[in-house]
Amino acid sequence: MLNNDGDIMQNAVSPALSENLIESFSPDRSLPEELSFLNTLSQNFYWSWNESCERLFADIEPGLWDRTEQNPRLFLRDVAERRLWEKAADRRYLKRLHRAQAEFENYMLAERKEFGETNASRPIAYFCAEYGVHNSLPIYSGGLGILAGDHLKSASDLNLPLIAVGLMYRFGYFRQSITHDGWQEEKYTDSFDTERALTPVLNADGDRVKIGVRIRGREVFAQAWLAKVGRVSLYLLDTNVSENDAVDRYITGHLYGGDSETRIVQEEILGIGGVRLLRKLNIEPSVFHLNEGHSAFLTLELAREHIASNPEASFLDAIASISEKCVFTTHTPVEAGNDTFDPDVLLSCLSEEFINDLKLDSKTFLDLGRTNPEDDKEWFGMTPLAIRLTRSANGVSKKHGEVSRKLWRKMFPEETPVESVPITSITNGVHALTWISPIFKEVFQRHIGDDWETILRENKLWSEAVGAIPDEEIWNAHLLAKRLLIAFIRERTQESHTGDEHTINEHKRTSTLFDPNVLTIGFARRIAAYKRWNLIISDLDRLLKMVDHPDRPVQFVFAGKAHPQDRKAKNILQHLLRIDNDSNWQKRAVFIADYDQEIARHLVQGVDVWMNVPRRPLEASGTSGQKVAMNGGLNFSILDGWWIEGYNGKNGFAIGPREDPENLSVEELDDLDAESLYSVLENEIIPRYYDLDENGLPAGWIASMKDSLATLTHSFGSDRMVEDYLHKIYLK
Ligand SMILES: *Cc1c(COP(=O)(O)O)cnc(C)c1O
Secondary structure (H helix, E strand, O other), X not given: OOOHHHXXXXXXXXXXXXXXXXXXXXXXXXXXXXXXXXXXXXXXXXXXXXXXXXXHHXXXXXXXXXXXXXXXXXXXXXXXXXXXXXXXXXXXXXXXXXXXXXXXXXXXXXXXXXXXXXXXXEOEEEEOOOEOOOOOOOEOOOXXXXXXHHHHHHHHXXXXXXXXXXXXXXXXXOXXXXXXXXXXXXXXXXXXXXOOOOEEOEOOOOOEOEEEEEEOOEEEEEEEEEEEEOOEEEEEEEOOOOOOOHHHHOOOOEXXXXXXXXXXXXXXXXXXXXXXXXXXXXXXXXXXXXXXHHHOHHHHHHHHHHHHHOOOOOHHHHHHHHHHHEEEEOOOOOHHHOOEEOHHXXXXXXXXXXXXXXXXXXHHHHHOOOOOOOOOOOOEEHHHHHXXXXXXXXXXXXXXXXXXXXXXXXXXXXXXXXXXXXXXXXXXXXXXXXXXXXXXXHHHHHHHOOOHHHHOOOHHHHHHHHHOOXXXXXXXXXXXXXXXXXXXXXXXXXXXXOOOXXXXXXXXXXXXXXXXXXXXXXXXOOEOHHHOOOHHHOOHHHHHHHXXXXXXOEEEEEEOOEOOOOHHHHXXXXXXXXXXXXXXXXXXXXXXXXXXXXXXXXXXXXXXXXXXXXXXXXXXXXXXHHHXXXXXXXXXXXXXXXXXXHOOOOXXXXXXXXXXXXXXXXXXXHHHHHHHHHHHHHHHHHHHXXXXXXXXXXXXXXXXXXXHHHHHOOOOEHHHHHHHHHHHHHOO
């Protein structure tokens, strides 16, 4: 569409430009009056972390709930009238509904907490380019989005005055399918082909609120959608409006689907447009949180506003004032992972007027995004811009804080010691109620009490409470979750037509696939070089000896997407999928296509072990292992990101040394870690898992599970994370 690579892909997989710009949301389905609460609930993602609410939908017709991919709006549109009336006549169902409704209404009514200047009328504004709230709002690609979704859910549960801004990607992120010979293909779907839990944002006259940003020499307009995440309002900007040129209507089309120019203009809409939207809505934030550099243009818009209302002010005056309100979180430990833009392309996307309004010339403007302002060749980086124009910068784990201080030291005066670089850290966490399986929630409720969610906010109380749960309870709950995972795996890999190749993503018969008594290892992540998908198969003979062991075998479940243009990554995946020999690999290894939040939930809840083998120090934090820990699974990971902080020698397993030994090549480091990976598996994990006591329970293993549950659930939860942001960053 626009130019080079990105666009070839978009056109190949997206519907044609001409006729698909129409929005087609249905109004609420008219329901039996007894069930009218379901319409309200379908418009608030609150249901997605409250089991009893989810059941209200699912229990009406479980098959349809799955077929609609747990999308309540679509579900309510399609569910048979007869099923609805059955429920309207079912007293037990209605009792549950009334209880859930009362809880929901109570939850929503509570007044927001106040913290001096930060309060309901002056909230924290959280900006992010993607949000993984639930699968039925497919505007996330991976870790960053899921983290943002979990941040909003915890902010809601903690009742903080926080609102959020993002983009409504009409075609979202790609969905992955795998051909019969193991090659990844991509497909985009149109959000407006289905129902979404979004409402149009209207002004007092009932018209769409619209904002304009001057981009590429013309005014580009965007409208907004509101998604409700419990008590938090998430506003999503969308350039698909009739005033715009066809090309501009696609600006918010795809998440990470375009080239660098698309990225720039998306980030203009997010940052500049986002601030303008808040002004239109009369929202006056006390703090702007730039979650990753994508939204960093918002600082410039705030500076422009400041100068517009203080004509005497210089750019530096403006910065001094607005940076007090802005805080920044960086998520990438390598320079190449940070957005940088070609200065010429950037200048062609921004308007001259905007730069003039800042009282800057183009050189001083571009220098704001350079680590070295002397170097006119250096591209414009969103991270340097964000570091310069905010009052606080942080990484997402202790280690990542350290790495970031080293990485960005060059932006500070030469004599600055690395420990004095002003970048702190707050370690990522995950939303317990979203990620803990219903099975474990029930165990916690029974043994810890109805207030287990509150106890979870107190590390010490929680540890003691978990320690007191009987071993068999923990083990039986885990086995149940594992059975569910295996059923899910069998369902997802069942294909009636498979190719000539035997690949581990499709099977005609799945009833013998996977064994609940076998040690099950999960590995799901993006397929990128530093994540080292190859490590586990680097010595295939040694691996297959473990897989084929007559008494103590292991089985593996894989999932993950490769970037559409990354052929190398697709080759790695294809190679893995096509491993076929006379071992048991084909029935003890599976790949589940189209990794997303729903698949993640099944995997993290059911595996025994979660493996992670990134190259140090490239895992800024990682969060999937935190989800596993809350469900009694054990982490088996390189000591990088959050795991350096989480691992205590007993609550999981470490791969390799604490630090990379010096003077080794990448290949040598990989060999070293592979050796450690295999030997920890052979000598620690497998023996501990299969060592049963007189009651037939793996007592040593369960002790590790309990230690993991006790030590990691609170510390790596997003409630702890959001509290940290509140006290250490938002309220300085
Ligand atoms: C949690 C999660 C991630 C992030 O996991 P990492 O540990 O950072 O790899 C990515 N994708 C999905 C779908 C997730 O649920």
